[in-house]
Amino acid sequence: MNLLKGQCLCSSVQYEIEGEPQLSFLCQCRQCQKITGTGHSAELVVSEKVVSIAGKLQGYEMKSDNGNTVVSQFCPTCGNPIYKKSAGFPSLLFFHAATLESPNIFNPQRVFWASSSQSWDFIDPELEVLQKMHKK
Numbered sequence: 159m160n161l162l163k164g165q166c167l168c169s170s171v172q173y174e175i176e177g178e179p180q181l182s183f184l185c186q187c188r189q190c191q192k193i194t195g196t197g198h199s200a201e202l203v204v205s206e207k208v209v210s211i212a213g214k215l216q217g218y219e220m221k222s223d224n225g226n227t228v229v230s231q232f233c234p235t236c237g238n239p240i241y242k243k244s245a246g247f248p249s250l251l252f253f254h255a256a257t258l259e260s261p262n263i264f265n266p267q268r269v270f271w272a273s274s275s276q277s278w279d280f281i282d283p284e285l286e287v288l289q290k291m292h293k294k
């Protein structure tokens with residue numbers, strides 16, 4: 159079975175994900191802009207059941223733009239955000255792709271919250287075309 163491994167900047171948090179992500183996406187909402195310090199987050203969605211985590215995380219609770227309570231879990235030592243959990247999707251975790259050991263496997267399929275995008279945040283136009291196709 160496919161095994162995805164990742165860790166935070168200081169390596170005190172390590173995780174493993176068994177199997178393929180259910181969805182990979184970019185999110186341009188304001189929360190993701192702040193969490194990542196740039197124009198969008200790059201996230202993979204996985205079932206909580208296939209994840210194992212070693213090390214201590216700290217959670218920050220916030221409201222997402224669509225009103226769900228979202229907890230951002232980050233490493234308290236280096237501050238690296240690892241994943242988010244939304245009350246709207248109780249059995250799923252949203253991992254930040256750049257924390258993967260091999261982030262090159264990330265292959266985004268969707269863009270969310272393009273309405274709050276920044277003019278300097280360039281998104282692959284092919285991906286936007288793909289998104290329009292999904293919406294049909």
Ligand SMILES: [Zn+2]
Pocket residue numbers: 166167168169170171233234235236237238
């Ligand atoms: Zn860390």
Ligand SMILES: [Zn+2]
Pocket residue numbers: 185186187188189190191199271
């Ligand atoms: Zn977002």
